[in-house]
Amino acid sequence: MARPETREPWWRRLAASLVEIDSFDLAARLTLVYFMVRPLGPWWAHVPVLLMASCGLLVPWLVRRAGFWFLFALAVASWVIPAWSFIDNHAYLLVYWCLALGCSIAFSDERGETLATNARWMLGLVFALAVLWKVVLSPDFMNGHFFRATLLADQRFRELSLLAGGVTAETYRHNVALLRQLGEGKLGLTAVQLTEPHQQVVFSYVATWWTALVETAVAILFLLRRRLRIAFLRDWMLLFFCWMTYPFASIAGFGWLLTIMGVAQLEPERRAVRLLYLATFGFILIDKLVPWTQGLVALTR
């Protein structure tokens, strides 16, 4: 009588399968998932992208065809180019990323290695540009004015303001009502004085320096040579950035792209980090759908 084969738990087998997928294939498939879950601009870009992403998931060899990715780049560019002055930066990044996937196949014999280099430089440059704007070019970031005004006026940061800024729901409503009056401009109103607790002022300055330091660290670590000893920290810093940012900032599209690039540039032997990147990709997906920060606010009130 044959003994039943000892079977590993499903989650172990799932993790084992995920770490064994070729880096290029995994990054490519995640990109297809991105296209499936994220609505993409007008119909002329969205429809072909959705159809191609479906085909790519059903017919895996397609992701190793350069033309396939050039078509994606073309479809996304057809959305980005006419809207260049008002479209989000991650739409640009999506074009670059699809182009990088295509070029890594078309112009290199080592597609995985070439894509990894593209991803590493892309991450480094994106963060370096973000730091350039925040630290050097903007007149109102490093003095804390940006975060102070944003936490007061930008309702996307409502939960952060309530949780970390010490703002009460009543004060928040009062500020929102004033801002609405300012927007309507009735009776020639051109200025409103908002209520800002001291805790929020302190938090704004902490957030300013924290953001500048973390983004600078990510930029430097990704632009460093791969062989340097501290280079491995780049992944931890990027993951840290994602976990600190995306629960509060509703910019999931950007977060997904960062994690996909993170997966693409990671050395294959660093399996645990790969799983963390994948978990982060899933976390950003769930975070977009589940209003857990609002639940946290409700629990703490």
Add this chain to the structure above:
Amino acid sequence: MARTSDARTAGGAAGRASRRRKNPLRFLALYLLLAVAAVQVPLAKLWVLTPWRGGGFGMFSTLDSSSFRPVRVYAVGDGWERRLKLPEDLSGPAYAAGCLPTDGRLEGLARRVAARLRPGKRTVRAVRVEVWKTAFDPATTTLSVRPWRSVRYELDHGAP
């Protein structure tokens, strides 16, 4: 002879492989990223583009974003003016006008607003579109707005 030919073929294949490995086009996306950013920085610093847009990754770096550049539209008549509520279907063009408020874009918005004007008691002579800027005073925690750019679109014969 055959061996020489094989060697040549092998050498040719190796050469092609080497050329492919060194093909600078494999990093085309990076060059494009840098080129776009190199254009975006002067457009935002020296012109009217918001640093948040244009592919330079300046988002969350300044208050000079489209949300802090409200767009206001007015109907102007003989000795009077009235602020108009922007139609829902023009929120996209208004947003675009806030991001890059060129005269052409503001005039385009004014023209579209003018086309939607309904006949009223008073004759509308022009439509004025304004983009305002928001400033934050940290000492008093005050947000204030002031007109920044404006375009007046004259209606040929007035409306209605």
